[in-house]
Structure formats: structure tokens, C-alpha cells
Amino acid sequence: MIAEKTLVDQLQNKDTQPQAFEVLVTTYKERLYWHIRKIVMVHDDADDVLQNTFIKVFKNIEGFKGESKLFSWMYRIATNEALMFLKNKSRKLGVTGNELQEQLAENLKADVYFEGDEIQLKLQEAIATLPEKQKLVFNMKYFEELKYEEISEILETSVGGLKASYHLATKKIEAFLKED
Amino acid sequence: MKKKPENSGFKVPQNYFESFEARLQARMGESGENLPTETGMAVPDGYFESFEDRLKAKMQKPEPKVIPLKNYRKYWVSAVSAAAILLLTFSLFGPGNNELGFDDLAKGEIEAYFENKDIELNEYEIAQVIPVDDLEVQDLLDDNIDREQLMDYLDESLEDIDDLNFSIDE
Numbered sequence: 001m002i003a004e005k006t007l008v009d010q011l012q013n014k015d016t017q018p019q020a021f022e023v024l025v026t027t028y029k030e031r032l033y034w035h036i037r038k039i040v041m042v043h044d045d046a047d048d049v050l051q052n053t054f055i056k057v058f059k060n061i062e063g064f065k066g067e068s069k070l071f072s073w074m075y076r077i078a079t080n081e082a083l084m085f086l087k088n089k090s091r092k093l094g095v096t097g098n099e100l101q102e103q104l105a106e107n108l109k110a111d112v113y114f115e116g117d118e119i120q121l122k123l124q125e126a127i128a129t130l131p132e133k134q135k136l137v138f139n140m141k142y143f144e145e146l147k148y149e150e151i152s153e154i155l156e157t158s159v160g161g162l163k164a165s166y167h168l169a170t171k172k173i174e175a176f177l178k179e180d
Numbered sequence: 181m182k183k184k185p186e187n188s189g190f191k192v193p194q195n196y197f198e199s200f201e202a203r204l205q206a207r208m209g210e211s212g213e214n215l216p217t218e219t220g221m222a223v224p225d226g227y228f229e230s231f232e233d234r235l236k237a238k239m240q241k242p243e244p245k246v247i248p249l250k251n252y253r254k255y256w257v258s259a260v261s262a263a264a265i266l267l268l269t270f271s272l273f274g275p276g277n278n279e280l281g282f283d284d285l286a287k288g289e290i291e292a293y294f295e296n297k298d299i300e301l302n303e304y305e306i307a308q309v310i311p312v313d314d315l316e317v318q319d320l321l322d323d324n325i326d327r328e329q330l331m332d333y334l335d336e337s338l339e340d341i342d343d344l345n346f347s348i349d350e
Contacts, residue, residue, distance in 0.1 A: 002296075008280065022232065025235060025275055030228055038219060038221070043223060047227075047231075047234075054235055055235075055238070059217065114220055116218075119216055120218065124219065142217075
């Protein structure tokens with residue numbers, strides 16, 4: 001895999017930018033897709049947000065100063081895009097963010113691109129009840145297996161705060177699953 | 181409030197958080213609940229393979245043209261100029277007053293002043309001094325908008341028809 005510094009240099013150079021952007025998309029599309037999908041839940045929405053994320057990355061790459069890793073920077077853009085997408089969606093549907101989350105989890109049963117079993121469905125329903133921050137942290141730590149340090153860089157939160165969020169999230173999920 | 185929890189005297193065993201999910205899973209297993217490690221979400225066949233092509237197509241799509249609104253300053257300057265002309269007319273042809281004052285300034289000088297100096301009025305302040313009742317949309321636009329162009333723009337940019345605030349009889 002191409003070194004990140006080299007890739008950033010190539011992305012910021014007009015001559016090498018097109019090829020470097022292709023490499024960037026190929027390298028990160030799947031990881032970013034799954035990150036976004038877990039937030040927006042619906043495949044078509046995830047596709048839309050993923051494309052917008054890459055377009056935003058492309059438009060802003062010249063301003064990337066390398067203060068964080070390219071990977072973290074892209075994750076941050078993807079997270080913001082996905083959360084913004086959900087806000088717009090709930091506004092359009094005239095429901096609160098929490099109501100939208102419940103609807104999305106409920107709709108999973110009928111989603112052709114959801115192949116989970118009963119417990120996977122229940123887990124998604126449990127995650128849907130979490131506050132936004134805890135949900136992000138839980139998904140990134142549990143499913144994406146990111147390190148706290150990486151999540152900290154993406155969400156710009158202290159590692160201690162993340163650990164607390166994750167702990168609370170797992171407790172709530174546990175309680176939710178035991179309720180039924 | 182202290183920043184670090186360990187400063188409060190409380191401690192957790194080494195690697196407590198790192199091994200938390202394993203212990204949670206084990207405990208849930210005891211009660212017959214196994215926490216899955218996959219989400220169960222899937223993608224259409226060939227989705228990732230064709231992603232680059234779709235992204236490229238989207239990036240090559242031309243962005244809708246932004247039509248600038250006319251500069252409000254023109255109207256502001258016109259209003260001030262008209263007021264200045266009236267003042268000059270009254271001062272020149274009104275009852276005898278031979279002293280020079282603000283009223284004697286030439287219209288061109290006043291106009292040049294407002295053209296060259298930043299008035300620093302925001303849209304709200306301008307709106308307060310310019311009556312908008314008699315204005316048509318076309319008065320504020322430099323170009324006439326082609327109907328088809330307008331429909332294309334609305335089609336691509338408008339996310340919610342409610343944003344238009346149409347009343348039923350419109």
C-alpha cells in the first residue's frame with residue numbers, strides 16, 4: 001500500500017491528482033462505506049453520502065495540512081456528512097432524530113440489503129436507542145475495531161471520554177437485550 | 181472538575197476496557213444471548229466494483245449556474261440621489277437663501293461619494309429604507325432567467341418543495 005505522505009503529496013499536485021484520487025477511492029471506499037452505512041442504515045443513503053464524502057475530500061484536499069492522519073480526516077468528513085444527512089432526513093420527514101433512528105431500525109426487517117438474523121436485528125435496535133455519540137463510539141470500537149486513539153483523532157474527543165461513552169453504550173445495549 | 185478520572189483516586193484493573201466486550205459477550209452467552217460481531221448489512225452485487233465509475237460520473241456533472249442578485253447599492257444610491265436633487269432644487273429655487281451648505285453639493289459629488297465609499301449597510305438596513313412592494317423579481321436580477329434553466333436549477337437544488345412556501349392558490 002502506498003505511503004500516506006506520498007499519497008497526500010500526489011493528491012495535492014495537479015499533475016498526479018487524478019491517479020492519486022483513484023488510489024484513494026480504491027483504498028478507502030469499503031471502510032468508509034461501512035462506517036457510513038452503520039450511521040445511516042440504508043444502502044442507497046450510504047452510497048449517496050459516500051460519494052459526497054469523496055467529492056468533499058477531493059475539493060478540500062489542497063487545504064489538508066497533515067495535522068491528523070489522512071484516514072482520520074476522511075473518517076471525520078464521512079461522519080459529519082452522514083450525521084448531516086440524517087438531520088436533513090429527519091427534518092424532511094418531520095420527526096425527531098430519535099424517532100428517525102427507531103424507524104430506521106424497524107425498517108431493517110424489510111430491507112433487502114439486511115441479511116442479519118434475529119439477534120443482529122435486535123442489536124441494531126439496541127444501538128438505535130443510544131445517544132449519537134455513544135452510537136458512533138460503539139460502532140467504531142465494536143464493529144470497525146478501531147483503537148481508542150484513532151477514534152479520538154476522528155471524533156476529536158479525549159480517550160477517557162471515549163472509554164466512558166463505550167462503557168455506557170455497552171451497558172445500555174446489555175440492558176436493552178435483557179429486557180426482551 | 182478534574183480532567184482525569186485516575187486523579188480522583190479511582191482505578192480500574194489493567195486492560196479493563198480493552199477486555200470489556202469479551203467479558204460482556206461471555207456473560208451474555210450465559211443467558212443465551214450471543215452478541216454478533218457482524219451487522220448483517222449487505223450491499224448489492226458488484227457495488228464496490230462499480231463505485232469509481234458512478235463517482236466519476238457524479239463529479240463530472242456540471243454544477244448549476246449561480247445567478248447573482250443585483251447590487252442593492254444601485255437602489256440605495258438612486259434613493260439618496262433623488263433626495264439630494266430635491267434638497268438642491270428647494271435650496272436653489274426656494275425662498276432666498278444665499279449661504280453655501282450641504283444642499284449646494286452637486287448631485288454627481290454625492291453620487292461619487294456613495295459609489296466610492298463603503299456605506300457598510302447590511303441587507304436589513306437597506307431593506308428598511310427601500311420599499312420592496314413595487315419591486316419585481318426581475319428588477320433584482322442582472323439577467324433574465326430562462327424558464328427551462330430555472331426549472332433545471334430548482335430540480336437539482338431544491339431538497340424540499342415546502343421550502344418554497346407556496347400558498348395553495350398560487
